[in-house]
Structures are given as C-alpha cells and as structure tokens.
Amino acid sequence: MSTIELKRSVTTPVKIINYLYFAIGFLLIERFLFKGDGDTAYFVSLLIVSVILLIAYKWPAKPYIIFFGFLVLVFGKIYYGFSMDPIVGSDEIRYHAQMLAQINDFNGYLDYVKDKLTLNYSIYPSFGMFFMPFYYLFGSDNRMIIVIFNTVMLVSLAQFAFKANRSIIEEYSEINSKDKNLYTALIVFGVLASPSFMYWSSTFAKDITNICISFAALYLLIKKKYFWFIVVMFVATIFRPYTIVFTLGYYFIYKRSMKMMVLSVIGAIALVFYKTGITGLINTVFSAAYLVVAPFPFNYDNWVNYRLSSLESLLSIILTVVAILLFLSRKETRKFLMLCALCLYLYACVVTAVGHVALGNAGMNYGLGMVGDNMTRKKLPIIVLLYMVFSYCLTYMEGNRKAKSKA
Structure with a gap:
C-alpha cells in the first residue's frame, strides 16, 4: 500500500x-x-x-x-x-x-x-x-x-x-x-x-x-x-462585503508579502480619500487606535457594559508597547510586526469608509474623530491578529531567554 x-x-x-x-x-x-x-x-x-x-x-x-x-x-x-x-x-x-x-x-x-x-x-x-x-x-x-x-x-x-x-x-x-x-x-x-x-x-x-x-x-x-x-x-x-479585505490582509502576513500589503494599503488610502476626503484620511488613524483600545479600559461604564473585554483592551495597549519596543530593538522581528501593523491599518481604512456610510445613512454630519460605528464589535476581525502579535512576541522572547541561558 x-x-x-x-x-x-x-x-x-x-x-x-x-x-x-x-x-x-x-x-x-x-x-x-x-x-x-x-x-x-x-x-x-x-x-x-x-x-x-x-x-x-x-x-x-x-x-x-x-x-x-x-x-x-x-x-x-x-x-x-x-x-x-x-x-x-x-x-x-x-x-x-x-x-x-x-x-x-x-x-x-x-x-x-x-x-x-x-x-x-x-x-x-x-x-x-x-x-x-x-x-x-x-x-x-x-x-x-x-x-x-x-x-x-x-x-x-x-x-x-x-x-x-x-x-x-x-x-x-x-x-x-x-x-x-x-x-x-x-x-x-x-x-x-x-x-x-x-x-x-x-x-x-x-x-x-x-x-x-x-x-x-x-x-x-x-x-x-x-x-x-x-x-x-x-x-x-x-455576511459582510468587506470581509475579503481583512482576509487578504491576513494572507499577506502569512505569506510575508510586504509588497502586496503595501499596495493594498495604498489602494485603501486612495479609496478613503476619494470617498471621505482629508477628514476621513485623518480618521483612519483614530480608527486604528480605536481597534486596539476599544472598549476604552479607563471608562468604568465599559467594564459594566462589555465586562472583561475592557481587560482585553488594557492588555492590548500593553502588548502594543511591547511590540513597539521589540520592533525598535530587534531587527529580525520588524518585517512580521510591520506586516501586522499594516494589516491593522488596512482594516482601519475599511472601518473608516463603512463608518462614513453609516453616519450618512443616519443623517449625521461627518467630522474629525468620528468613526461612525460600534468599534467594540468592529474590532472582532483583528482579535486574532492581536493574539498573533502576542504569541509572536512571547515566543520570540522565550527563545532568546533559552539561548542566553545556554550561552
């Protein structure tokens, strides 16, 4: 056989x-x-x-x-x-x-x-x-x-x-x-x-x-x-027409394709600017930040409404700091962490465009700092990304610790 x-x-x-x-x-x-x-x-x-x-x-x-x-x-x-x-x-x-x-x-x-x-x-x-x-x-x-x-x-x-x-x-x-x-x-x-x-x-x-x-x-x-x-x-x-965007974002990370990721981000930026102007372009930065910190852990009401999700947001903030320090200090980690950051920003562009449409449908004026939707729910597609970064940082640091102990 x-x-x-x-x-x-x-x-x-x-x-x-x-x-x-x-x-x-x-x-x-x-x-x-x-x-x-x-x-x-x-x-x-x-x-x-x-x-x-x-x-x-x-x-x-x-x-x-x-x-x-x-x-x-x-x-x-x-x-x-x-x-x-x-x-x-x-x-x-x-x-x-x-x-x-x-x-x-x-x-x-x-x-x-x-x-x-x-x-x-x-x-x-x-x-x-x-x-x-x-x-x-x-x-x-x-x-x-x-x-x-x-x-x-x-x-x-x-x-x-x-x-x-x-x-x-x-x-x-x-x-x-x-x-x-x-x-x-x-x-x-x-x-x-x-x-x-x-x-x-x-x-x-x-x-x-x-x-x-x-x-x-x-x-x-x-x-x-x-x-x-x-x-x-x-x-x-x-379910959601924009699902293909974050799916391909993950794919580019897994294939370590910086070129395709950058081209996708450029395309997303161009789309946001065309649809929402400079205001929407600035709001993509707010959206990226909200995707990490929502629900904001320093607001007591979020602990009541979203329970332990606020604790996860607090851990996400700490993880972001650790990832930045690792990015700055360890050259070999930069490609992976940069791909993850670009994937987050790519999805933030999508969320910004969707929020613009949602606010328009609700008859509201679009302004600076407005994301237009429940970011606590919209962040779910990048939860796996956050744990990928967490796992990567922890595993990398554990490998370095073992290497040093053997030296």
Whole structure:
C-alpha cells in the first residue's frame, strides 16, 4: 500500500469517528433542551459541545495550554449565559424575530430567504441560513441555542486559526523551531479565552460566524485550493462585503508579502480619500487606535457594559508597547510586526469608509474623530491578529531567554 493510500485509509475512519462524536453529542443536547430546565440544559449542552470539539479537532502539541483555554471558554460562556441576554442590539432583535417567525415553518423560511436574496435584496437572511438549521435540529426556540451555535463557530475559528498559522510557521526563521508549537498554541488559547469573542459569541450576532468562515477561506487559500476558496469567500462576503479585505490582509502576513500589503494599503488610502476626503484620511488613524483600545479600559461604564473585554483592551495597549519596543530593538522581528501593523491599518481604512456610510445613512454630519460605528464589535476581525502579535512576541522572547541561558 502506498503512503498516500495509507494516509487516506487512516484519515477517513478518523473523520467518520469525528462526525459520530458530533451526531451523538447533538442528540444528547436535543434531549436536555427538551426535558431539562433552562439553566441545566444550557450548562450540560455547552459542556457536551466543548468536549466533542476538544476531541474531534486536532490541536497544537501543547495539551495543557489548549485544555486551559477550553476551561476558560466553558466557564466564561456559563458566566455570560447566566448573566446576560443574547439580545443586545437592533441586529440581534431582528435575527431573534426571524427565528421566532420561522421556527415552525421550514418551507416558509426557504421562501423568505429566496425572496430576500432575489427580489428584495437583504443580507439579514445570510446569518439565518446558518443558525436556523441548528434551531430546526433541536426543535426548540430557546434563545440560548444561538450561544451554543456561536460557541461551535468560535472553537472552529480557533481550529482554522491554528491550521493557518501552522501551515506557514516554518517561514518564521527568527522563532526557534522548538517553540513553534508554543506559538500556535498561544494563538488558539487567545481565541478561546478572548473576552471579546466570548462576549459577542454569547449574543444573537453574526460576527463570530462571519470571521470563522473567513478564516476557513483563508486556510483554503493558503493550501492553494482556489475553487473552494472562492466558494467559501463568496459566502463570507454575503455576511459582510468587506470581509475579503481583512482576509487578504491576513494572507499577506502569512505569506510575508510586504509588497502586496503595501499596495493594498495604498489602494485603501486612495479609496478613503476619494470617498471621505482629508477628514476621513485623518480618521483612519483614530480608527486604528480605536481597534486596539476599544472598549476604552479607563471608562468604568465599559467594564459594566462589555465586562472583561475592557481587560482585553488594557492588555492590548500593553502588548502594543511591547511590540513597539521589540520592533525598535530587534531587527529580525520588524518585517512580521510591520506586516501586522499594516494589516491593522488596512482594516482601519475599511472601518473608516463603512463608518462614513453609516453616519450618512443616519443623517449625521461627518467630522474629525468620528468613526461612525460600534468599534467594540468592529474590532472582532483583528482579535486574532492581536493574539498573533502576542504569541509572536512571547515566543520570540522565550527563545532568546533559552539561548542566553545556554550561552
């Protein structure tokens, strides 16, 4: 038997076993949602989903870091599940209303999607195409099901972030080869334990699903599966048309393509200037700063409204300082850190342009310092970027420490 045939013969049973884990888990979840009380059903269902995903997915060879990340995720989701309502804004109200209106009428839902996507175009059905089958599977209108669904999307995002980083980690020659598992494990831990991801995945919002799909497309692009990349990227852009921008930004980082990143940033600057003028161009700097510090950690109200997301923002500020010091003192780190900074600014240009449109639609005047949207939510696509920088800096410094101790 050839090596390829042997690999296929091993991989196929493993995939089948993984699917069986999911199927059995979903059956157990459905039973608890039907027969258990609300709190118990949520707790048990979340625990089952977490264990299934922990077993089914392949993770970096740092089991203690991954397991601790899962523990943080489970306890965090229980905390948010019991202490907050998933309906936190106007979008969430619409998605929840869509679910309640269509939960008992699958054919009616299909007609609704067809109408919205063809006759009266709207992006609102796009999220429903993912979460509504989840509701039909469970046969319940329990609003906590969306939290379980978003948890599946969040863990899947961590998996795709791991796969994307693992596939190009060999190009990071400045990181000790023995520490490369640490680099990917810290990224996975960051995604699982991120307070911002945890908060928004506990709401009736589409953001986590959108980012998960975009990272799936990113992984396909890295693996040169171009047809499937186009298909998956098309689905992601139905959620948010500008998803392609930050997806390519990550791709340029992974490929270490400074030329393509710079050209993309120049194009984004030109677009912002054309649409918003010099005011918008200045506001891109504010947007980039807000993407790091939102929600502003020195405002008490943000600790009340966004919980531990404010702590994450505080850590992001400290991380930015560390990254700048490392950039200035270590020449070999400059390319990676510069690519990350340009990716952040590229997305800031997109956020600025989107904010300009949002303010115009609201009938408001556009001025200096105005970003026009909830930056706490808009920063979600670059959360993985922040943890990539964190993992890179920590792994690089750990490698230097080991080198010095051996000298």
